[in-house]
Amino acid sequence: MRDAIVLENVSKVYSLSYTTTGVKNFLTHLPAYIKKMRKRRFWALKDISLTVHRGEAFGITGRNGAGKSTLLCLIAGVMKPTTGDIRIEGRVAPLLELGAGFHPELTGRENIILNGVLLGMTRREIKKKLPEIIAFSELEEFIDQPIRTYSSGMLARLGFSVAVHIDPEILLIDEILAVGDTQFQKKCLDRMLTFKKNGSTIVHVSHNIPQIKMLCDRVALIDGGRLREIKMAEEL
Amino acid sequence: MRLQYLFDLALVLTQKEIKVRYKSSFLGYLWSVANPLLYALIFYFVFKVIMKFNIKHYTLFLISGLFPWQWISSSISSGAGVYVNNSALIKKIIFPRSFLPLVQVLNDAFHFVVSLPIIAVFLFIYHMRPGASWFYGAPLWLVPTFFITLGLALAVASINLFFRDLQYFVGLFLTILFYLTPIFYDISFVPRRYRPLIFLNPFTPLITGWRQLLMANTVNTHDLLLSLGYAGLLFLSGFFIYRKLKSRFAEVL
Ligand SMILES: Nc1ncnc2c1ncn2[C@@H]1O[C@H](COP(=O)(O)OP(=O)(O)OP(=O)(O)O)[C@@H](O)[C@H]1O
Ligand SMILES: [Mg+2]
Numbered sequence: 001m002r003d004a005i006v007l008e009n010v011s012k013v014y015s016l017s018y019t020t021t022g023v024k025n026f027l028t029h030l031p032a033y034i035k036k037m038r039k040r041r042f043w044a045l046k047d048i049s050l051t052v053h054r055g056e057a058f059g060i061t062g063r064n065g066a067g068k069s070t071l072l073c074l075i076a077g078v079m080k081p082t083t084g085d086i087r088i089e090g091r092v093a094p095l096l097e098l099g100a101g102f103h104p105e106l107t108g109r110e111n112i113i114l115n116g117v118l119l120g121m122t123r124r125e126i127k128k129k130l131p132e133i134i135a136f137s138e139l140e141e142f143i144d145q146p147i148r149t150y151s152s153g154m155l156a157r158l159g160f161s162v163a164v165h166i167d168p169e170i171l172l173i174d175e176i177l178a179v180g181d182t183q184f185q186k187k188c189l190d191r192m193l194t195f196k197k198n199g200s201t202i203v204h205v206s207h208n209i210p211q212i213k214m215l216c217d218r219v220a221l222i223d224g225g226r227l228r229e230i231k232m233a234e235e236l
Numbered sequence: 237m238r239l240q241y242l243f244d245l246a247l248v249l250t251q252k253e254i255k256v257r258y259k260s261s262f263l264g265y266l267w268s269v270a271n272p273l274l275y276a277l278i279f280y281f282v283f284k285v286i287m288k289f290n291i292k293h294y295t296l297f298l299i300s301g302l303f304p305w306q307w308i309s310s311s312i313s314s315g316a317g318v319y320v321n322n323s324a325l326i327k328k329i330i331f332p333r334s335f336l337p338l339v340q341v342l343n344d345a346f347h348f349v350v351s352l353p354i355i356a357v358f359l360f361i362y363h364m365r366p367g368a369s370w371f372y373g374a375p376l377w378l379v380p381t382f383f384i385t386l387g388l389a390l391a392v393a394s395i396n397l398f399f400r401d402l403q404y405f406v407g408l409f410l411t412i413l414f415y416l417t418p419i420f421y422d423i424s425f426v427p428r429r430y431r432p433l434i435f436l437n438p439f440t441p442l443i444t445g446w447r448q449l450l451m452a453n454t455v456n457t458h459d460l461l462l463s464l465g466y467a468g469l470l471f472l473s474g475f476f477i478y479r480k481l482k483s484r485f486a487e488v489l
Pocket of ligand 2: 068174
């Protein structure tokens, strides 16, 4: 079995001071600023090493602020690790948030295309899958209305429907399976199981233990930025 | 395949901006030309009626400078905020981040191009007419205008993530540049010894070049070459700054 994701001694440091300052502050308090910048660092992840095999569904769980989303961002390539090494094999679909780039004034159909290109599909690929995406969302009746008229559950359905039609080799999911009503949640989970059966690799961050058990093979527990343990999902 | 994707991405994002602009106000088109026309009106009143400037066809003179300036200044001032305002996109998905400023510039370029007929109308009012040279002159001038604007938009958008008050400085800076660019006065008004200085401003050859094309139907090669030089320099610097900073975008948002 080949490995899809390999992390070796990965650490991530956030500097906490950039965002609050402006040019004016920076220039007027230069020495103090540099000192502060050195001090105000936060180790969100420390020395994480793990391997996710190809075709495996890998769960990540842990308390709020433990560093799960940070880890997923690093795997997705949205951020770079401060130290350590990350190797990925395969096309990654980071589903960290549903409906990226959705615009309230545009219709459901227009937003599918918008979201689709942002997630890496060409217009042609999207147009080909459009009927399928709309059918999956079960929003046929509303698809040509501006999405500002949608309920939040409907928005989530639309976003999820686009997301699961990317045909990725590696899926990164950050707590987005908990959207929509129970019936739709089940549909999402089924879809994930199909992905898995077809050989996709899945990394799934969640607080929902039953869901993890149903989908995942192994689970990592993250605490305070460190990897505590990796268990088989049944042992949870 | 990759190229096709990048093309689609730029196209869909730009289309979206244009659609949204026209959807939310049905006078979208008028709205996009209203701003430079209003400026033209004010400057006409101040400098022609009150100050008695001696410039022929002053209305035309004003709008042929104000329309390209509107593109440049709008792209740079709105461009400054594109990353800060789209934090969800930066933090959650992977796509070429340079496309956000790019789309802003393309969007304003579109509005500039569709406002050219207004200039043609004013030409007819003054018993002049647009020439065939517009067909090659306009594309020639679009190139340096596009790259100068994109370079600056990339730079300010990226730096603005790290120093959030840059946006306000950008507004101030653009106002200063507006007065230092021959938009409502002619380059010949500038005393001879300041001439080289005013050409240090990259917008000077750009605006005078557009004006010469739009009013006299000729392409000034000297201005064009100078503008292309500035375009290369500013685009490469802007892209360099973006490249240096982009890996940290997601964590400062
Ligand atoms: N951009 C940032 N700058 C500074 N600190 C950050 C940034 N993003 C996250 N952090 C910090 O890093 C730590 C881990 O955050 P992360 O979002 O990875 O947690 P999480 O495990 O996903 O939590 P949750 O279960 O609430 O989603 C938190 O303490 C958070 O304050
Ligand atoms: Mg999280």
